[in-house]
Amino acid sequence: xxxxxxxxxxxxxxxxxxxxxxxxxxxxxxxxxxxxxxxxxxxxxxxxxxxxxxxxxxxxxxxxxxxxxxxxxxxxxxxxxxxxxxxxxxxxxxxxxxxxxxxxxxxxxxxxxxxxxxxxxxxxxxxxxxxxxxxxxxxxxxxxxxxxxxxxxxxxxxxxxxxxxxxxxxxxxxxxxxxxxxxxxxxxxxxxxxxxxxxxxxxxxxxxxxxxxxxxxxxxxxxxxxxxxxxxxxxxxxxxxxxxxxxxxxxxxxxxxxxxxxxxxxxxxxxxxxxxxxxxxxxxxxxxxxxxxxxxxxxxxxxxxxxxxxxxxxxxxxxxxxxxxxxxxxxxxxx
Amino acid sequence: xxxxxxxxxxxxxxxxxxxxxxxxxxxxxxxxxxxxxxxxxxxxxxxxxxxxxxxxxxxxxxxxxxxxxxxxxxxxxxxxxxxxxxxxxxxxxxxxxxxxxxxxxxxxxxxxxxxxxxxxxxxxxxxxxxxxxxxxxxxxxxxxxxxxxxxxxxxxxxxxxxxxxxxxxxxxxxxxxxxxxxxxxxxxxxxxxxxxxxxxxxxxxxxxxxxxxxxxxxxxxxxxxxxxxxxxxxxxxxxxxxxxxxxxxxxxxxxxxxxxxxxxxxxxxxxxxxxxxxxxxxxxxxxxxxxxxxxxxxxxxxxxxxxxxxxxxxxxxxxxxxxx
Numbered sequence: 001x002x003x004x005x006x007x008x009x010x011x012x013x014x015x016x017x018x019x020x021x022x023x024x025x026x027x028x029x030x031x032x033x034x035x036x037x038x039x040x041x042x043x044x045x046x047x048x049x050x051x052x053x054x055x056x057x058x059x060x061x062x063x064x065x066x067x068x069x070x071x072x073x074x075x076x077x078x079x080x081x082x083x084x085x086x087x088x089x090x091x092x093x094x095x096x097x098x099x100x101x102x103x104x105x106x107x108x109x110x111x112x113x114x115x116x117x118x119x120x121x122x123x124x125x126x127x128x129x130x131x132x133x134x135x136x137x138x139x140x141x142x143x144x145x146x147x148x149x150x151x152x153x154x155x156x157x158x159x160x161x162x163x164x165x166x167x168x169x170x171x172x173x174x175x176x177x178x179x180x181x182x183x184x185x186x187x188x189x190x191x192x193x194x195x196x197x198x199x200x201x202x203x204x205x206x207x208x209x210x211x212x213x214x215x216x217x218x219x220x221x222x223x224x225x226x227x228x229x230x231x232x233x234x235x236x237x238x239x240x241x242x243x244x245x246x247x248x249x250x251x252x253x254x255x256x257x258x259x260x261x262x263x264x265x266x267x268x269x270x271x272x273x274x275x276x277x278x279x280x281x282x283x284x285x286x287x288x289x290x291x292x293x294x295x296x297x298x299x300x301x302x303x304x305x306x307x308x309x310x311x312x313x314x315x316x317x318x319x320x321x322x323x324x325x326x327x328x329x330x331x332x333x334x335x
Numbered sequence: 336x337x338x339x340x341x342x343x344x345x346x347x348x349x350x351x352x353x354x355x356x357x358x359x360x361x362x363x364x365x366x367x368x369x370x371x372x373x374x375x376x377x378x379x380x381x382x383x384x385x386x387x388x389x390x391x392x393x394x395x396x397x398x399x400x401x402x403x404x405x406x407x408x409x410x411x412x413x414x415x416x417x418x419x420x421x422x423x424x425x426x427x428x429x430x431x432x433x434x435x436x437x438x439x440x441x442x443x444x445x446x447x448x449x450x451x452x453x454x455x456x457x458x459x460x461x462x463x464x465x466x467x468x469x470x471x472x473x474x475x476x477x478x479x480x481x482x483x484x485x486x487x488x489x490x491x492x493x494x495x496x497x498x499x500x501x502x503x504x505x506x507x508x509x510x511x512x513x514x515x516x517x518x519x520x521x522x523x524x525x526x527x528x529x530x531x532x533x534x535x536x537x538x539x540x541x542x543x544x545x546x547x548x549x550x551x552x553x554x555x556x557x558x559x560x561x562x563x564x565x566x567x568x569x570x571x572x573x574x575x576x577x578x579x580x581x582x583x584x585x586x587x588x589x590x591x592x593x594x595x596x597x598x599x600x601x602x603x604x605x606x607x608x609x610x611x612x613x614x615x616x617x618x619x620x621x622x623x624x625x626x627x628x629x630x631x632x633x634x635x636x637x638x639x640x641x642x643x644x645x646x647x648x649x650x651x652x653x654x655x656x657x658x659x
Contacts, residue, residue: 002569004616006603021360028363036414061367064415070466110468117467143566149515185564189516192505231552231564239505323590324551330585 031055032062039068044075053094060098060105070114083122091115099137109146113153124161130154135173142177148186165203167194175219182223185232192239199245209249216240217258221265228269234283237262241294256300263291282321285313289331339599341635345607346622347385350376352606353619366412370401374424375623377431381647382626382637386431395434398425402443406465408450418464419454419476422447426480431650435484448486451477459494460512470511471502475524475531479644482531485655492532492657499525500537507545519553519562519575522546526582530643532657535583543583550580551588558593559612569611570601570621573628574645581631581642591632598625 009017035051052069055062073091095112102108120126134151141147155166171194177187195216198204204212220240223233240246241262247255270284289310296306314328321328353376356362365372373394380388400413401421408417409425426447429435438444454462454477461473474495481487501513502525508517509525526546529535538546553560553576559568560576573594580586600613601621608617609625627645630637641651 002611006610006614006616008605018358021358024360025358025363028360032363059364059367061364063367063418064410067416067464067466106468110466114466143563145511145516145518145563149511152514183565186516189504189506193514196505235506235549235564243505323554323556323593324588326587327547327551327585330588 028058031058035065035068039071044072046076048072049076056098060102060108063107066107066111070111070118073115073118077119080119082120084120085123085125086120087123087126088115088119091119096133103137103141103144104146106146109150113150116157121157122161124158127154127157127161131158138177142181142184143186145186148190152190165197165201167197167201167203170194171198178223182227183230183232185235188232188236191236196243196245199249213246213249217262221262224265224269228273228281228283231283234287237287238290241291247298252298256295256298259291259295259298259300263288263295266291280316280320282317285317285320289313339596341599341629342602342604342607343383343635345602345604346609346626347380347383347388347607349603349607349617350379350619350622351388367415368411370398370409370411370421370424370428372619373397374427375619377428378640378646379619379623379626381431381650382623382630382640384638391432391434394428395432395437398428399437401425406450407443407446409447416464417450419451419461419473419480420463422451423476423480426483427644427646430483430654431646433650438484444484448481448484451480452491455491455495457494459496459498461495471499471509471521471524471528472511474499475528478528478531482657483644483654485659487532487657487659489658492534496529496532496534496537499528503538503542507542507547507549517549517563519550519560519572519579522550522579523575523582526579527643530582547580547583547585547588550576551585554589554594558590558595558597560589560594567612568597570598570609570628571611571624573598574624574631577628577631578642578645586631591634595629595632595634598629601625 031051031054035048035055038048038051049069049072052065052072055065056069059065092112092115095108095115098105098108099112116126116130131151131154134147134154138144138147138151155170159166171191174187174190174194177184178191195212198212199209220233220237224237227233241259250258266284266287270281270288273279273281273284292301292306292309295301296303311332314332317328318325353372377386377389377394380386398409401409401411401415403410403415403417406417408419408422410417411421411424415421426435429437438447454464454473456462456469460469460471461477462469463473463476478487478492478495481491499509502509502511502515502521504510504517506517508519509521510516510518511521515521526535529537535543552564553562553572555561555568557568559570560572561568562572562575577586577589577594580588597612598609601610601615602608603610603617606617608619609622610617611621626637627640629635630640631642639648640646641648644651644654
């Protein structure tokens, strides 16, 4: 159970619940037995489909019943046409109603994917509609792990059918999401995937790639000034300054200039924090080590220079961030 | 205020009470997790050095009643369809009771291995059952079960490893499939799977450093661990994060004392059991993972737990080490 408050029920309340449960248990177990009997008898009819609807409405976690439901659907609609224009609206409505009540139940998400793949996998229109739906779901529950996974699955299907990449429009989407809430790590994660793919598959002309990367530097610098305590931005920056895409696309002098600029900003933000709260910003220190390391790897700084400043920051972190002190000690030892 | 204590006896009583809750609707609504629940309960009892609280023959009888003759493998409850998740629980329970020979009748062992390997896809991934859900949870489940049965082969392992490596992310974490966001539970399944097949060396030392960094940043100021950045702490991550750190040899990269405090505060002082966080309702899932976390950190003289298998080390030390 996640996030369910503990109540210490009185004896009377418990007794009341027991009484209520009594009839519910009888009904639930009867419905379960009836459904599994129908399954064993291989009854694949509209009536048996209805049984699974009742049971799954009460208990969406009953995966065996989802399985039976799929067997029924296959029997009722043998050889569904993959490019069908008739969408399985009943099934989609049912799963959507379930998802609204239980947004974290794996089986429901999977069933929806299965339905779409079985009935109309080659119809772009249905997947386009799914994309709009998942937009809405993610606007209500912006970190839903299943929702983001579902979005990637939907996008992949549209790309397969339409034979074109959606990376640029998806990048616009994650930018909007991040602008709404800078701490949305799911969106930052997706940003890494998209930027990487844009470069990997050379989806932009060379000049635009440069523009995009320069834009990213401004974007992350702004993000830092918005919330310097948020892990999401820092993990993105760590990736941005150390990954091959950026290192090989930017000319080396520009890459070094970018690193120095970033370092200046991080130092500034940290100084602000020291002035304001009297102590260093841990993430600033952690990232300064990464930036110095990148400068060393780029041949801008010597090993000795790097070791000296890194040791300085690590020693600070041992006291500033004691929960993780053993990591810093380990890094000091391996310098 | 007196110092927080681990309520060992209360937790034993709580776990013991679970099977007598047939008057609660929730008992019936959670049939789909029953075999997993038995595994969690039994493992928790082992950690508490109270394995005999359950009656061995009854438990084994229940496990065998979950065999799915139509698809092979084990369902989570009699008459339920088999799934990799419940199949692993069944095998773990049998192994814990040193009773894997229960699979020797009617060719169950061979059928079980066939069910597991039959769910592997061309790209090395595993689906949970015949309906195609792919998840690195199932890679772990499959490799763990096959390892306990001593049935790993390069034909299964090599593509499985290749797939898991594709799930390694820019931040050092792992996702449920390639391109999916890092999640601490997926870090456990991926690292655990690699460890089981003795292929942690497929990750470079610097990749492992990144993994350790991402994992240790899961600890929040209140001591608890979260599963993803900017999420609330939850006792179950005491296992998913800590076991992962342990597998890569960086267990001490978090603060033990504050995590211990967080776990103890999530105990129900009246009826026993551990919740996801303080003041929430307890369940057997958070009870085992809270206890397992405490065991990994070496507190309270609990029975040692194997970070890779989440089973007592006294059991896992008997497993055949791959490559055979």
